[in-house]
Amino acid sequence: MVSRARLKSVLTGLALYAMAVAIVGYFGVNAYTGKYGLNARQELDQEIVALTSELAQLKRERARSEQRVSLLRTEKIDPDMLDERARFQLDYVNPHDLIRTISQN
Template sequence: MQTRSRIRAFFFALLLYVVAGGVIGYFAYHAYNGDHGLMAKRNYEQDVVRLETELAALKSQRQALEHKVSLLDPRSIDPDLLDEEGRKQLDFINAKDLVLIKGEKMN
């Protein structure tokens, strides 16, 4: 009788440690790899850096476009920009312009 109760107590304690280790392992795994774990946090931080870089590029592009639009304001139009846009729209070339065509060799 005495040996059976010691064996039973040993296996009960072993079972308790295995179950507790399994529960701790489960939560540790999901704390690292879960939807809100450490890996997801690192991926979110990388996305934030990438999107902030893209935002800065888009802001500078928008600022350049706003500047160009301000130069086309009818109250104070830039004559050079007007000339450039008019030639581009009408495919017009002045006799004094030098035209370089890509792909052809000049002798």
Template sequence: MVIYRRVRATFYPLLLYCVSGAIGGYFVWHAVNGERGLKTKGEYEQKIATLRSDLDDLKLEHASWDHRISLLSGREIDRDLLDEETRSLLGRVNRNDLVVFFPRAQK
């Protein structure tokens, strides 16, 4: 009986420390590596930077298209641009145009 009391007196606190340490370790691991942990903050910042650069590229492309549309609409229409667009849509060329065929890149 005395031995069991000594075992219980040492085993129960030891078990309690191990369980509480495991629970604490679980929460610490998830605080560092989890879905909203410290390491994912850097990944999110990198994704945000990539998406912002993509957004800047798209804004530049949008401005380019706005400029081309403004040349085709309005009081004065840019004849060269209109001629280029109609030829590309119809698939025609002028007999005085020089046509250069590039080889297709194989995938």
């Protein structure tokens, strides 16, 4: 028969091991699924790739816009660009312009 003191020491040891396993398990699960875990790192890497490609596209778009704006600067106005923008904004067509309409059949 096991004495009460021996049973208490065995149960105390088991309780300590169970607590240690629970703590290690908690940190292990959080290391994998937590806010800064392995899954989150993979998602962040995918987001970095997507945002990098979007940034490159926006830089190209900005360069095109800056090139068009540079043609409208007062130091060196491109007459064709000025005429195009004025006609577009005023919705104006010169009566001497030839307009070709393309119908889709």
